[in-house]
Amino acid sequence: MVRVLKPVELIVVASEKGRVTVKYPYQEPLVTSDFRGAIRIDASKCIGCGACVKACPPNALELLESPERLVIRYFVGRCIFCWRCVDVCPVKAVVGTREFELATDRVEDLFNYTVHRRAECRECGSGFATRRMVEYVTEKSAVSEYYANECPECRKAKILNAVARRRGGV
Amino acid sequence: MPGVEEYVRLAQERGGRWVVHGDTVHLVVDPSDLRPIADKIFNEYGACFRTCVGTDERPLNNHFSITHLFTDDRSGLYIALKSYLDPENPVAPSIADVVPAADWCELEAWDMLGIRFEGRRLERLVLPYWWPEGVHPLRKEFDYKSRPDVSLARSERVTLRKEVGTVPLGPYHPALHEPEYFELYVKGERVVDVRYRGFHVHRGIEKLAESRMNYQQVNFLAERICGICGFEHSTCYALAVEKAAGVDVPERAQFIRSIVLEVERLHSHLLLLGVAFHLLGYDAGFMHMWRVRERTMVLAEMLTGSRKTYGINLVGGVRRDINEEKKSKVLSELGELVKDFKRVVEIAVSAPNVKRRLTGTGLLPKEDARRLGVEGPVARGSGIDKDARRDLPYAAYKYASFRVPVYTEGDNMARVLVRVEEVFESVSIIEQLLDKLPKGPIMAEKVEIPPGRVGVQVVEAPRGGDVHYVLTGDGRPYRWRVRAPTYANIPALKVMLRDQRLADAPITIASIDPCFSCTDRVVVVRDDGVVERLEVGASW
Numbered sequence: 032m033v034r035v036l037k038p039v040e041l042i043v044v045a046s047e048k049g050r051v052t053v054k055y056p057y058q059e060p061l062v063t064s065d066f067r068g069a070i071r072i073d074a075s076k077c078i079g080c081g082a083c084v085k086a087c088p089p090n091a092l093e094l095l096e097s098p099e100r101l102v103i104r105y106f107v108g109r110c111i112f113c114w115r116c117v118d119v120c121p122v123k124a125v126v127g128t129r130e131f132e133l134a135t136d137r138v139e140d141l142f143n144y145t146v147h148r149r150a151e152c153r154e155c156g157s158g159f160a161t162r163r164m165v166e167y168v169t170e171k172s173a174v175s176e177y178y179a180n181e182c183p184e185c186r187k188a189k190i191l192n193a194v195a196r197r198r199g200g201v
Numbered sequence: 202m203p204g205v206e207e208y209v210r211l212a213q214e215r216g217g218r219w220v221v222h223g224d225t226v227h228l229v230v231d232p233s234d235l236r237p238i239a240d241k242i243f244n245e246y247g248a249c250f251r252t253c254v255g256t257d258e259r260p261l262n263n264h265f266s267i268t269h270l271f272t273d274d275r276s277g278l279y280i281a282l283k284s285y286l287d288p289e290n291p292v293a294p295s296i297a298d299v300v301p302a303a304d305w306c307e308l309e310a311w312d313m314l315g316i317r318f319e320g321r322r323l324e325r326l327v328l329p330y331w332w333p334e335g336v337h338p339l340r341k342e343f344d345y346k347s348r349p350d351v352s353l354a355r356s357e358r359v360t361l362r363k364e365v366g367t368v369p370l371g372p373y374h375p376a377l378h379e380p381e382y383f384e385l386y387v388k389g390e391r392v393v394d395v396r397y398r399g400f401h402v403h404r405g406i407e408k409l410a411e412s413r414m415n416y417q418q419v420n421f422l423a424e425r426i427c428g429i430c431g432f433e434h435s436t437c438y439a440l441a442v443e444k445a446a447g448v449d450v451p452e453r454a455q456f457i458r459s460i461v462l463e464v465e466r467l468h469s470h471l472l473l474l475g476v477a478f479h480l481l482g483y484d485a486g487f488m489h490m491w492r493v494r495e496r497t498m499v500l501a502e503m504l505t506g507s508r509k510t511y512g513i514n515l516v517g518g519v520r521r522d523i524n525e526e527k528k529s530k531v532l533s534e535l536g537e538l539v540k541d542f543k544r545v546v547e548i549a550v551s552a553p554n555v556k557r558r559l560t561g562t563g564l565l566p567k568e569d570a571r572r573l574g575v576e577g578p579v580a581r582g583s584g585i586d587k588d589a590r591r592d593l594p595y596a597a598y599k600y601a602s603f604r605v606p607v608y609t610e611g612d613n614m615a616r617v618l619v620r621v622e623e624v625f626e627s628v629s630i631i632e633q634l635l636d637k638l639p640k641g642p643i644m645a646e647k648v649e650i651p652p653g654r655v656g657v658q659v660v661e662a663p664r665g666g667d668v669h670y671v672l673t674g675d676g677r678p679y680r681w682r683v684r685a686p687t688y689a690n691i692p693a694l695k696v697m698l699r700d701q702r703l704a705d706a707p708i709t710i711a712s713i714d715p716c717f718s719c720t721d722r723v724v725v726v727r728d729d730g731v732v733e734r735l736e737v738g739a740s741w
Contacts, residue, residue, distance in 0.1 A: 034551065037547070037548055037551040037552075038548055038549075038551060038552040038553070040544075040548050041485050041486070041489065041545070041548050041549075044489065044544060044545060044548070045485075045489070048489075048492065051492050051495070062502070063499065063502050063503055065502055065503050065504075065505075065506050066502055066506060066507070067506035067507055067512070086417070086418075087418075088414065088417075088418040088420075088421035088422060089421070111421060111425075111510065111512065112507065112512070113421055113512040114506070114512075115417075115421075118520065
């Protein structure tokens with residue numbers, strides 16, 4: 032008799048547990064403090080090195096390059112919220128947030144741009160790297176200071192010239 | 202019990218070459234010797250066939266290759282039986298008649314690489330039927346971005362037979378919302394035969410990893426093979442690469458991996474139990490099972506930062522540590538969970554409609570289970586005592602003691618009960634490992650991956666063994682082969698569905714806890730550039 036009535040016990044369980052669903056979005060919060068959500072890039076700290084772009088598995092972070100500008104584009108629609116960019120950023124410009132309510136009816140809201148100005152080569156005047164990156168490198172290493180303002184092409188040419196001169200010209 | 206020497210002798214006798222690398226025995230033999238050796242390993246030594254891997258090695262050594270992967274679960278050995286094939290006309294003898302479990306992976310090698318198998322019928326398995334002939338996507342000259350020009354995909358016709366009725370089930374499974382297609386042939390209420398057509402959701406994951414990603418990025422891609430047991434895949438990939446490269450992973454990282462793997466098993470088993478009850482029309486049981494499951498989801502979020510697709514694995518270690526506070530939270534939460542689960546599942550399994558419909562349906566005899574190489578709870582429900590966590594210990598499982606539940610009935614009830622017991626074992630494993638959690642770093646100091654190394658790894662996912670094979674290359678895997686457990690379990694459905702009532706078909710299909718998307722991996726073709734009509738490939 033008891034065995035037959037066993038399934039009925041579920042009523043007891045149900046009355047003990049009560050309602051377990053949350054009245055979202057009127058009740059807070061849906062996620063715990065450990066949750067990984069969208070990222071935010073602090074443009075004042077970012078140096079445009081592209082480490083985050085290289086680490087990003089789904090290409091949510093992309094590097095858009097032109098002679099004048101270097102832009103880091105973050106497309107949240109592709110983001111998998113792994114926070115690899117947060118791990119690899121050398122200047123802690125990328126911060127993880129708990130944001131997850133990202134739906135929007137305007138596609139522009141899904142993009143975030145961090146724009147960098149190129150550093151200018153003191154020899155040929157063409158743009159290379161970013162200004163911030165050059166500042167960052169010179170700050171970190173005093174030795175690099177005197178040639179840090181030259182673009183890689185001019186640096187290469189200079190070295191070749193120097194080598195050639197020492198040989199007495201070719 | 203055969204050991205390394207017996208396996209090496211197989212190659213030695215026939216003038217082949219061999220290398221023993223850690224727990225893996227690599228045998229390289231002439232293609233003509235593949236069949237007798239595979240026969241001996243599978244039928245005489247009783248090793249378990251896991252999968253086969255075709256590789257386009259022409260850029261490396263101007264050959265194709267086929268590698269059959271076996272594991273000897275009693276001595277904890279991996280056996281990789283490899284043969285080099287002609288670059289112009291790759292032909293290998295089929296082993297599917299002596300090793301029935303190799304049926305699908307041979308067809309896949311034919312589709313993806315154009316390796317012909319002699320002595321069997323070759324047909325399309327993976328590629329859609331309108332895919333052009335002679336285009337094999339996993340060949341290295343095939344660019345991962347290219348799409349063949351094809352006409353709009355035409356619908357496939359249902360095969361009608363005169364003598365029996367045809368019931369199409371799918372392309373969306375009524376319970377699992379994943380694309381697959383079963384054609385059930387019925388006589389009255391009885392299912393007499395089944396045809397399966399899957400691989401509707403190929404995502405080109407292997408090709409993508411081999412073409413665009415680097416070693417660390419592939420972890421996150423591997424995690425997305427499956428929405429339910431993703432962490433098993435990323436762990437399996439990471440372990441395979443670490444094995445290939447000889448990376449020394451800190452103990453603490455391995456413990457954390459094992460703990461998170463068990464959390465994932467908990468949520469997966471609770472999910473399936475809920476789905477099973479739902480399919481039997483017992484929605485109260487379904488709701489309560491998922492209420493219990495919610496605890497494991499919150500646990501996962503606390504431990505990893507995400508409810509699913511945890512994203513904490515890297516080659517060389519893990520990214521999130523478990524501190525004392527989290528440890529005590531996990532332990533108290535698990536205590537509650539076990540109490541709650543025990544009470545609900547006892548009630549649910551004793552419900553008369555659940556009991557009657559699970560008992561005696563979907564029978565899979567032990568011999569068929571062995572021949573078809575089924576995995577996980579499906580094998581354990583049919584009396585095959587195998588579990589990679591115990592037999593081929595990886596991560597930190599050698600530090601935990603646990604029981605592997607085995608039932609001999611082979612019916613749907615047995616498969617459900619295996620899962621119920623595994624929930625209790627998983628909780629006990631997590632408690633043991635948290636207790637023994639060693640101190641130290643969670644990431645290897647140095648991760649260097651030289652090219653040309655091979656790593657094979659089996660990880661026991663909730664549905665059975667995942668198999669990952671990695672041939673390392675320059676900055677990314679040269680060849681990455683994934684086999685999800687459902688890949689091995691679906692062929693067994695033919696046996697399980699036959700001679701059953703039609704009404705039991707959905708629950709029988711669900712009882713293998715199928716995961717169609719992780720079985721299907723390989724290619725997506727969009728019809729955005731419709732150019733011209735081409736001749737259709739295989740005819741139906």
